[in-house]
Amino acid sequence: xxxxxxxxxxDTIRTHETPEGIRLxxxxxxxxxxxxxxxxxxxxxxxxxxVISFIFTYFGGVGTAVxxxxxxxxxxxxxxIFEIHSGATPGKKAMxxxxxxxxxxxxxxxxxxxxxLLRAADFLPFMxxxxxxxxxxxxxxxxxxxxxxxxxxxxxxKELERIKLPDAAIVRPSLELSVEEQSEIIRFxxxxxxxxxxxxxxxxxxxSYVTGKQGTAAVQELLGYAAWLTRGRG
Amino acid sequence: xxxxAFEDRYQSIWDQLDEQLSDLEKFRLRRASKxxxxxxxPQLYRQVCNHYALARARRYSPLLVEQLHRxxxxxxxxxxxxxxxxxxxxxxxxxxxxxxxxxRNLSYFWVALALFLVPGLxxxxxxxxxDNLIYSVMSDAExxxxxxxxxxxxxxxxxTIERSADSDFAMxxxxxxxxxxxxxxxxxxxxxxxVGTVFTLFYNGLVIGGVAGYLSSxxxxxxxxxxxxxxxxxxxxxxxxxxxxxxxxxxxxIAPGRYRRLDAIRLQAGLAVPLVMGAGLxxxxxxxxxxxxxxxxxxxxxxxxxxxxxxxxxxxYFIYAGxxxxxxx
Numbered sequence: 001x002x003x004x005x006x007x008x009x010x011d012t013i014r015t016h017e018t019p020e021g022i023r024l025x026x027x028x029x030x031x032x033x034x035x036x037x038x039x040x041x042x043x044x045x046x047x048x049x050x051v052i053s054f055i056f057t058y059f060g061g062v063g064t065a066v067x068x069x070x071x072x073x074x075x076x077x078x079x080x081i082f083e084i085h086s087g088a089t090p091g092k093k094a095m096x097x098x099x100x101x102x103x104x105x106x107x108x109x110x111x112x113x114x115x116x117l118l119r120a121a122d123f124l125p126f127m128x129x130x131x132x133x134x135x136x137x138x139x140x141x142x143x144x145x146x147x148x149x150x151x152x153x154x155x156x157x158k159e160l161e162r163i164k165l166p167d168a169a170i171v172r173p174s175l176e177l178s179v180e181e182q183s184e185i186i187r188f189x190x191x192x193x194x195x196x197x198x199x200x201x202x203x204x205x206x207x208s209y210v211t212g213k214q215g216t217a218a219v220q221e222l223l224g225y226a227a228w229l230t231r232g233r234g
Numbered sequence: 235x236x237x238x239a240f241e242d243r244y245q246s247i248w249d250q251l252d253e254q255l256s257d258l259e260k261f262r263l264r265r266a267s268k269x270x271x272x273x274x275x276p277q278l279y280r281q282v283c284n285h286y287a288l289a290r291a292r293r294y295s296p297l298l299v300e301q302l303h304r305x306x307x308x309x310x311x312x313x314x315x316x317x318x319x320x321x322x323x324x325x326x327x328x329x330x331x332x333x334x335x336x337x338r339n340l341s342y343f344w345v346a347l348a349l350f351l352v353p354g355l356x357x358x359x360x361x362x363x364x365d366n367l368i369y370s371v372m373s374d375a376e377x378x379x380x381x382x383x384x385x386x387x388x389x390x391x392x393x394t395i396e397r398s399a400d401s402d403f404a405m406x407x408x409x410x411x412x413x414x415x416x417x418x419x420x421x422x423x424x425x426x427x428x429v430g431t432v433f434t435l436f437y438n439g440l441v442i443g444g445v446a447g448y449l450s451s452x453x454x455x456x457x458x459x460x461x462x463x464x465x466x467x468x469x470x471x472x473x474x475x476x477x478x479x480x481x482x483x484x485x486x487x488i489a490p491g492r493y494r495r496l497d498a499i500r501l502q503a504g505l506a507v508p509l510v511m512g513a514g515l516x517x518x519x520x521x522x523x524x525x526x527x528x529x530x531x532x533x534x535x536x537x538x539x540x541x542x543x544x545x546x547x548x549x550x551y552f553i554y555a556g557x558x559x560x561x562x563x
Contacts, residue, residue, distance in 0.1 A: 020283040022306050061401025068407030075411075076418060085261075104307065105314045114503045117510065120422035121430065130426075144425050147496060148483065148503035157304060179293040186237075186295040230237040230295070 027155040040091030083112040111149040118145035171224030189226030279309040330556035332512035346477035349435040354443025361447030368448040391457040409521035417476040428484020435477040460534040463541030465523040472516035479506035
């Protein structure tokens with residue numbers, strides 16, 4: 001491979017290397033999507049508060065006790081319960097987010113408690129001003145609670161569908177292709193089913209100096225290369 | 235090796251790992267396998283790690299690489315996590331870990347105690363001498379409420395007239411909601427370089443000391459002191475412990491020592507969490523005592539004796555609980 005000077009990327013992917021020498025890639029979630037998740041959670045909590053106070057006012061002193069204890073639990077432990085169970089509160093789940101440690105492991109009880117107790121400090125002086133400031137200033141979009149707990153809020157990856165490459169007659173490429181070029185061609189073949197026929201042709205025509213063909217013929221040619229690259233001579 | 239041959243050869247391993255992981259990701263009771271971990275999970279995981287590395291190095295299709303990456307990530311999350319035994323962990327936390335971690339961080343506890351006790355004692359004794367001083371830390375309405383709660387003719391001491399009809403249960407809920415919340419906040423404010431915790435401790439010391447001094451100067455001994463004696467040990471100590479935990483957090487911010495500041499904060503927060511959780515449990519017990527014991531109409535002598543007993547037992551607990559034969563303190 002040719003030596004390219006690696007410039008630190010300014011994207012929102014953080015990597016963590018596991019003991020097996022594998023590099024995990026974690027996609028960080030920013031302020032807006034987290035605020036949306038929080039809003040959903042807050043609405044859910046309001047509904048819970050409403051339902052609980054509606055039910056338990058009919059049960060006298062014991063009812064009041066149960067109600068206040070539930071308020072206490074909802075205020076402090078609502079996120080903890082969901083985070084240790086599945087890594088995300090319903091709001092986060094709806095926005096496709098999940099809380100994890102910065103080493104990629106699922107959030108532990110202790111870390112979840114820290115990040116949610118420190119909500120009280122993040123909230124200061126009003127409406128999460130301290131937390132928002134912290135998210136905007138820290139490299140990994142962490143609020144104070146995340147900093148103290150060593151946690152990240154990242155996107156939960158969607159399920160991938162493995163795509164069968166479209167069938168095509170195997171064609172040996174006329175040129176020697178570099179590994180990057182090979183993987184680009186395979187990627188094109190994988191994306192083909194998602195593209196319209198016209199777009200396929202448009203993209204494939206750009207490589208006409210390699211394939212020597214135009215339009216759908218070029219598409220078939222490239223699919224043939226991809227088949228050769230993945231399946232061999234067959 | 236060509237990609238399709240690679241896939242054909244190893245697909246069964248990937249499916250097997252995927253199946254095991256999907257099962258482990260389910261809620262404990264709904265899992266098909268009752269084992270903690272399938273015995274060949276680590277082996278499968280390492281194999282797939284290897285396949286992932288190969289797929290990357292050989293520039294197989296991005297989709298295949300991505301799929302293997304998902305498997306590796308899920309495997310990593312299942313393999314490197316802690317699981318099970320929560321009841322046993324809870325017991326050993328109360329019996330061993332909590333008193334131990336307090337002893338290990340005793341210096342923070344003494345500082346927090348001083349921050350709480352000194353202003354309390356000072357303002358308390360001054361309030362006994364000067365009836366008007368209390369108004370400099372509390373509003374008229376708050377003072378009036380305190381007076382009402384502990385007036386000798388109040389047959390439910392510790393409650394305002396409007397709350398006197400509330401049952402003990404209702405007050406139990408209220409104390410949990412209010413007091414444990416205060417404890418948690420005292421800790422959380424420590425992230426603001428410790429300033430928030432220092433302020434909270436100092437302020438609570440002033441108010442509690444001031445109220446005690448003021449009510450004593452009014453001669454409400456018979457109602458105030460017996461009421462607070464029972465839960466005082468657990469409640470006051472727990473607030474100071476929360477303060478100590480907050481100071482630990484603040485220490486990480488102000489004086490990280492040899493660590494990076496972020497690492498220091500993280501380390502200190504991890505060490506402080508057992509203290510906060512333990513203090514939360516103490517406040518829970520205190521709320522129970524305050525609601526059901528302190529408000530009862532038992533003779534004052536019994537309440538005092540109980541109060542002293544609680545202080546002695548709690549002190550013994552923190553000194554001796556969790557000291558191992560192996561010399562751990």
